[in-house]
Amino acid sequence: MKTRLITLVLLALAGAVFAAPQTFDFKDPKGINNAGFKLDAPLESINGSASGVSGTVTFDSENPGATTGKIVVATASLMVPNSMQRGHMLSDKWLDAAKFPEISFESKEFKNVKTDGDNTTADVTGTFTLKGISKELTVPVKLTYMKDKLGDRVPGQKGDLLVIRANFSIKRGDFNINPGQFEDKVSDTIELTLSIAGASPK
Amino acid sequence: MAAAILVVGSIAFWAAAGANRGWTKTSVPRKIVDQVTGIEGVTYEKQFVPGVDFLGAAFLGAGILTGASFLFRTRPR
Numbered sequence: 641m642k643t644r645l646i647t648l649v650l651l652a653l654a655g656a657v658f659a660a661p662q663t664f665d666f667k668d669p670k671g672i673n674n675a676g677f678k679l680d681a682p683l684e685s686i687n688g689s690a691s692g693v694s695g696t697v698t699f700d701s702e703n704p705g706a707t708t709g710k711i712v713v714a715t716a717s718l719m720v721p722n723s724m725q726r727g728h729m730l731s732d733k734w735l736d737a738a739k740f741p742e743i744s745f746e747s748k749e750f751k752n753v754k755t756d757g758d759n760t761t762a763d764v765t766g767t768f769t770l771k772g773i774s775k776e777l778t779v780p781v782k783l784t785y786m787k788d789k790l791g792d793r794v795p796g797q798k799g800d801l802l803v804i805r806a807n808f809s810i811k812r813g814d815f816n817i818n819p820g821q822f823e824d825k826v827s828d829t830i831e832l833t834l835s836i837a838g839a840s841p842k
Numbered sequence: 843m844a845a846a847i848l849v850v851g852s853i854a855f856w857a858a859a860g861a862n863r864g865w866t867k868t869s870v871p872r873k874i875v876d877q878v879t880g881i882e883g884v885t886y887e888k889q890f891v892p893g894v895d896f897l898g899a900a901f902l903g904a905g906i907l908t909g910a911s912f913l914f915r916t917r918p919r
Contacts, residue, residue: 672876672883683894684864689871689884719886721867786879793878803879835881 661700664802664838666693666711669794673836675713675743679812680827686725692717693836695744699802701785704760705753710746711804711836734817735771744769745779758785764806770815781806790839799841806834845904845911852900856892866893 666673673693679686692714699707715737720726730737747766754761760783768777782805790799809831813819856862869886876883 670876671885672874672881674883676884687871691883719869719871719884721869721871721886721891722865723868725865784879789878793876801879803881805881835883837876837879837881 661698661703661706662800662802662840664697664699664709664800664840666695666697666804666836666838668693668837676833676835677718678831678833680829681825686720686826688718688720688726688729690714690717690719690743697747697802697804697838699783699785699840701758701787704755704783704785705750705762707750707762707764707783708747710744711834713743715741715743740771742769745777748776751778758787759783760785768810770810771817773815775810775814777808777810779806779808790841793837794839797839797841799839802838802840804834804836804838806832808832845907848900848907849904852892852897856897859890859892862891862893864893866896867891 671691674689674691675693676687676689678688690713693711694714695709695711697707697709697711699709715735716730718726718729718735718737720729729735732739745766745768747764749765750762751765752761752763762781762783763778764781765776765778767774768779769775784803784805786801786803788798789801790797793801809829811828812826812830813828868888868890870889870891871884871886874883874885875881
């Protein structure tokens with residue numbers, strides 16, 4: 641009896657010391673997760689967003705620098721306020737959503753990791769894939785770990801949340817989106833913002 | 843006469859719909875905030891908001907009507 645008790649205590653301590661990394665799923669049941677984009681244009685800037693966010697991130701609150709994961713955005717979920725403009729954007733002349741249905745970022749390495757309480761900032765190097773072309777990018781991100789907050793967001797569920805925020809820009813020409821063309825009408829630079837929350841149910 | 847009605851009517855419609863100086867919109871983005879995480883999302887509601895391209899099309903239509911009126915007007919006997 642005494643041996644069993646000691647074994648249980650040791651196992652519990654080991655669990656506390658070697659807390660396993662958690663996997664967070666970024667498919668949002670509330671549909672709020674989104675990736676925003678902005679391109680300068682002469683009359684008004686083109687602002688849009690994409691709601692088709694999915695992917696998983698493995699995060700260890702004891703070691704945020706070891707975070708790995710992949711976030712995917714469904715190309716067909718990109719929206720702009722003008723339906724004709726959206727049709728052009730998704731057509732084979734621009735993003736070719738039928739042939740390239742996903743835009744993704746897969747992390748490789750975290751650098752300059754700074755953690756303050758539940759917030760971690762870092763520069764994440766990873767592979768960004770758009771229109772079938774993959775480029776290595778370094779993106780500044782902010783991670784917020786929200787322990788036991790899943791139930792507040794999704795009633796009836798227990799678990800943790802991980803919020804990821806990132807702002808960065810890319811050149812459409814680098815991804816074979818009409819390189820060097822129409823730059824007087826649509827800028828080459830695309831500003832991207834990511835605001836997403838992932839869930840790790842217990 | 844029809845051209846004048848088209849111009850005045852389209853300007854009135856454009857002004858009543860918010861005098862949007864950008865492109866015509868067929869849906870309008872609305873911000874939604876998640877109270878737990880604080881992240882901001884966007885939903886789109888179907889709504890027609892005429893822009894300067896709408897006015898341009900109306901002016902072009904009015905110009906065509908004016909031109910046609912000169913071509914097909916009845917000559918006084």
